[in-house]
Amino acid sequence: MPLPTAILSIQAAEKSHGKTRALRGLSLDLFPGELLGLLGPNGAGKTSLIRCLAGRSRLDKGAFTFATGTDAPHSLGVVPQSIAVYQDLTAQQNLVAFGKLHAVDRHQLGERVDQALQWANLTDRRHHLVRTFSGGMQRRLNIACSVLHHPAILLLDEPTVGVDPQSRSRIYEMIDELRDRGTAILLTTHQLDEAQYRCDRIAIVDLGKVVCVGTLDELIASTVGHCQLLRIRFQHVVDATRYGLSMDDSGTTGTCVISDPATQLAEILTSLDRDQHRVGQVLLQQPTLEDVFLHLTGKELRE
């Protein structure tokens, strides 16, 4: 099947801050209606990329190409890493101000503001000053302000930092709703579990370049492979090395990597049963995005 045309194509982007080369030839495509996660260790260049895309900073080299009919900046919504709403205005006043900034038709503005308040779960706080809002409420308002003009592309730089689990989940519902409406979303996050379960594709960036991009399955297949980690906890101390297990120091837990669980697991358990070893617990662990990330960058993600 031919790939759809990218709505945004980033070609060999380069950007330096003084002597620091933040982007070193970064290339990436964003497709309509997808949620693309951008992951990378601290300093990998994610925010530098978002700032250049948002027009807040200029590339030294390389280019951004927007699909025909997608005229940046009107087709772009941007939610920066730090909250960017007016603290001394109410939620409604913020939305009106951002709507005007994004040139929303004044006949449509009232209705869009009402919809945005409802969407962000802030209708009953519409006349409250933003400085009285929790971090999660401010984040939701920030996102609502950034999409009032219905952009085709949304750039979200770590939208769930410092947000409690309830607000986090509402923010992801909002993101899902935007994606279902066809918005293409580029999301930077340090939350590997969120990226693993929420994103359609994931791009891993290190040292200013994309080192791997694809679905989680594709990333796993091209890095750590689809083997699984088998962990067997025994009810007694045993040396199970002859069954292919590496034993831990306590002598009660053995692990091994298996590529064909359906066959290998049955074989190991049958042999253990035959030799009267009592098994307490069996765990099969799939490779995770964290395994892929560590494999590619050798670094842990920190919020």
Ligand SMILES: Nc1ncnc2c1ncn2[C@@H]1O[C@H](COP(=O)(O)OP(=O)(O)OP(=O)(O)O)[C@@H](O)[C@H]1O
């Ligand atoms: N304004 C600036 N002046 C000097 N150096 C900068 C500036 N902005 C970014 N850098 C440097 O550029 C590199 C890339 O930073 P950037 O913020 O883009 O990375 P990041 O992947 O977003 O990191 P984080 O995950 O910590 O937000 C880092 O080494 C950073 O210190």
